Amino acid sequence: MLNGTKPVNSNRDLRSKVLATAASSWNDIEESLSNCLPPTAPRELREATLDRARQEWKQPIPFLPLRWLLATAASLAFAFTGAWYESAQNQKFQVAPNSLGAPTSAREDRYQDFGTPPLLAPEASLLVVGGYMSTNNKSNNTITWLTSRNR
């Protein structure tokens, strides 16, 4: 007490006692749990599961999954049509006099030089990607997951 070691030791003793009690109680629970077993798979589930899986096994595995091919094609289409659209826009502003030689509005120029607008090509390819994703369960779930609040 005089040199101040006793309170420290008694604290340590107390701490170790508390820890030992806690550990023993955890051990009790652990031991009780280990004397039990998780349930086994029901017998009727075996055939149902394996039959379904065997059917799936017969399906050939594609070298590259179709969804990756589609996604790659859509991305490339998006990139190229976007680039083409950009270059067409730039070209329009370089050579766009009307028949009287006076400058016209951007919208008129577009119709004069290219006829109809280029069908909003980048947006069209986005639609392709969107359509693909909406038909693909996994991607759809990914979107759901990304947008869900409780993820």
Next chain:
Amino acid sequence: MTAIDTGIQKSLSDDDPQTLDLIYDAYGDLIFGYINCLVCSRQDAEDCFQNLFIRIVNKRHLLKGKENLKAYLMTMARNEVMEFFRKKKRSIDTVDCDETFIVATDDADTLPVEELSRALASLPLKQRDIIFLKVYQQMTFKEISKHIGISENTVASRYRYGLKKMKQLMLQVQS
């Protein structure tokens, strides 16, 4: 690699559908117990279990050459369960467990299994998952941390908190 795993790997390299039987016989019960513990419903566990086998078939090329097939399958099972929760738009922390998912062994008839099961079921999934892996799969904290993708210390603390909470619940029941 165990003898069973070697057999499964050989069957996998031959692309033999018999692989499924081998996997089922070796790890079926183990995986089913784990899934059942996570989803807390026999019906949902059966659905997840069947879907897992379809996933195994579709990803069988990834199983080839795996040293620890059991750990890989357990991770697949866990992912399947998480996918299941996402599909059902259910939060993993609001799962209501109304079924017992442990049974007493023959020489442990005196145990309060129902209370134990209820106490385990009342834990959050994160703690229940770790307790299950530690007690029934005899996995170390290090293995569990790899399996779940969190730090070893977090695994250890979740395990202890889980057991502590179970103990409190058991005491409440006793009193």
